[in-house]
Amino acid sequence: MSPLLEVTGLRKSFPAARNLLGRVTERTVVSDDVSFTVGRGETLGIVGESGAGKSTVGRQVLRLIEPDSGTITFDGDDVRKLKGKDLLAFRRRAQMIFQDPFSSLDPHMTIRNAVGEPLSIHFGIKGADRDARVVEMLERVGMRADQLDKYPREFSGGQLQRIAIARALTLDPDFIVCDEPVAALDVSIQAQVLNLLLDLQAERGLSYIFISHDLSLVRFLAHRVVVMYRGQVIETGTAEELFENPQHPYTKTLVAAVPDPRARRSSAAATALEA
């Protein structure tokens, strides 16, 4: 079976400098010939340091940013050519979860409307039918139904991120780009949100792009991993290969820099030997 998502030769640059006439004289390339695939039910991790271009890739895949060139194929369709009804259908099937739930949810919208809005837009579902679906989704992410008429400010970061996930899930998508979904959350809450993502994948066969600077999380969650550096993909592999036997010097540096409490013993012994 063909992969759910296939990205080939993605390229995007932004103007970096202009001359006196306002003509662009220099461009910063943020995605340089980026290619990868995401299989059905698979999690692809994208790692790299800040500025490597991880988020820009995630957004181009969903056409939140238009690429300069390259192809994006989603379930056989050329995403860059989608229009009208087909584009709407793609937007239903492919969702995004952002890093900061405080800024990704509209502060003036109650939870009822935030989670229910996609249902009205895509299926025209309204009123009690819609509420029933919203409650079902909220319960799925571990929120209570009596919180429907509250506003985002009344929730904690962990709760808001679960609401954002509920909103992403109401349309029963096949694919979600998760851009640092737990970076803003405390350790104990992180695990709750990640478990939810894992459960949904097991139940519904969801595919994820999981963008994170936290390598130990990606190692745990992703099936395959893409390492980005300055807009380019410099290494891809299964999570096991990449973390246990990195090939590219940059990947080696990156993997070696992760503080690992489990390696504490061995490094303590090494320090003792040196001294």
Added chain:
Amino acid sequence: MVTDLSLSPPPPKVQDDVLQIDRLSVEFSTDHGWTKVVDDVSFNVPLGTTVGLVGESGSGKTVTSLAVMGLLPSRGVRVTGSVQVAGREMVGLTDRQLSDIRGADVSMVFQEPRRSLSPAFTVGDQIAEVVRRHEGLSKKASFTRAVEMLDIVGIDHAARRARAYPHEFSGGMCQRVMLAIAMVCKPKLLIADEPTTALDVTVQKEMLRLMKELQHEFDVSILFITHDLGVVAEMCDRVNVMYAGQVVESTTIDDLFDDPRHPYTEGLLAAIPDPRAKGARLSAIPGAVPAPWDWPNTCRFQARCTHAEPGRCDAAPIALHDLTEGRGVRCVRESELTLKGLDG
């Protein structure tokens, strides 16, 4: 009162402690009245060591460190208890007295180095200012010291870069500048509040190495505040785990990972993803940290604790009791429970 129930006398005061915090409480004036956000916190930082302060947001670790520095506002805040830096009491000092101590005996670096630096002055001037203020050196002599210090923290071409402004430095380089400012007057205690959280992992590694080198060279003791147990493992000799304003476990680095005695510590360790258990669910601590005005006057973790026993854990305040010298746990069931360490 919580303090009345303390079972054991406070630990004997050792001369060698650079920082001694004794029964520190901090209350804020909120819509809910006076709200205690740091409750009866006691711990020490022995000379030459790095002590970790670990906890989630809202656990009170940053407020504790601000109280040590005397950086809490005077209005709407009540601080009780004692904080001694190098034998000198910090609680109750005037701003003038505090400013003599800050930068000289105790310094602090923060999470966002760029926000801590002034955009309007060169980094050299910002380092030199500390020297002038505390050591009374001339403008020229203090700038020379600033250049030396920049070199020590690993900034190349220090003499030239001293004349650059913060916006010309990367985040990691700004944090080096912050360390230069903090260390230039050779303080006895350095407080580092999530100093590497905003940095990339490779930069973080360099920063941690630099802090260890500085500790060695300047003989400084470090209070290291972080939520990252990986960083704790790399840096700390001892750790205090905070939950909802209280220290719930105080222990050595080895015991923290191998033999945790508080269920919250166990929960934090279990939440670290284990690559060998791939595909399994992560172990999560259910619920969330309650808001300070909702903290119960009993065990504050019991609502989320898998080991909680009704009638005991929710009956009365729990004291931090000493298990052995330098090891304290705030849990009534401590002696009955067998908790899992990192690889247990």
